[in-house]
Amino acid sequence: MYLKQLQIGNVKTDNNILLAPMAGITDRPFRIIAKEFNPGLVTTEMVSSKALYFGDEKTKKLLNRKDEKAPMSAQIFGSDVESMIKGGKLVSQNYEIVDINMGCPAPKVVKNGDGSKLLLNLHLVYEIVKAVVENIDKPVTVKMRTGWDSENIVAKEAAQVIESAGASMITIHGRTRAQYYSGKADLDIIKTVKESVKIPVIGNGDITNEKEAQKMFEYTGVDGIMIGRASLGNPWIFEKIIHYLKTGEKKENPSLEEKLKIILKHINLQVEEKGEYIAIREMRKHLAYYIKGLPDASKTRVILNQIETKQELENNLKEYFKNIKSMV
DSSP states (O other): OOOOOOEETTEEOSOSEEEOOOTTTOSHHHHHHHHTTOOSOEEEEEEEHHHHHTTOHHHHHTTOOTTOOSOEEEEEEOSOHHHHHHHHHHHHTTOSEEEEEEOOOOHHHHTTTOGGGGGGOHHHHHHHHHHHHHHOSSOEEEEEEEESSTTOBOHHHHHHHHHHTTOSEEEEEEEETTTTTOSOOOHHHHHHHHHHOSSOEEEESSOOSHHHHHHHHHHHOOSEEEEOGGGTTOTTHHHHHHHHHHHSSOOOOOOHHHHHHHHHHHHHHHHHHHOHHHHHHHHHHHHHHHHTTSTTHHHHHHHHTTOOSHHHHHHHHHHHHHHHHHHO
16 A cells, blocks of 8 residues: 555656665665665765765765666755756766755754755755756755754745755655754654645655554655665665565564675675775674674674674674574
């Protein structure tokens, strides 16, 4: 009943269970792993339109999508109309959808007027969305929060402005910037946004399992859901939610063998993408999530965080999974 294809401009997705863009997380290796569990759409980490405007090579690397199938979305952030046009044009050459970030709460982003700070200036929101829409031939979407703080809840007005500027979809995270990730996502505001526009609305925030996914659909009437932090170390969440919405039954988590296989593939992709030195260090945050809740996870995490080579990391993980298998 809730599971369906999404029509985003001229792009159609297989389903409406989406992976959220997350800075420092949704790089190419993470997206490839997530895609194995069939989210309808994945999005890049947010990339700076200003950095793209000035041709920054490091930023361009974030847009590598080798071996990734369509459809895909690339997220840009910024508050300068000219650089947002340039950024939108650049990413639209290689991506099916361009997403504009109006939700990031990070101080280093909002201090420049970007991310969720844009919600304090709805005129600029309109100008940016309209300019990007008019200058590229791909659908433009926006991911936003409910507002800057409890005194500035502007989700409904912002959604209507974004729709009138020509966007093809809105994702709403049910928290203000001031909340960061604390408290509860406000489903009432998400529901209000859904009821105030005609374009697809995606609900985001606190969807950690099948029941929460169903609750988001039931309570708010959204067209789809977006999952971020709950996919860390848990990329099979997409498959589990899809299965539950189709059948009403819960799908088992992967076995220890399957989990190890996924982790090893993630390590290999990371090394291929970033080289061994950086990859092994970046994998530490992912490994902490992958092994969370397993026996001796804290002690093992300390050990894994000292490792600097791919071979040693793989050997330690194989040994760890072999040991915990004998415990269960």
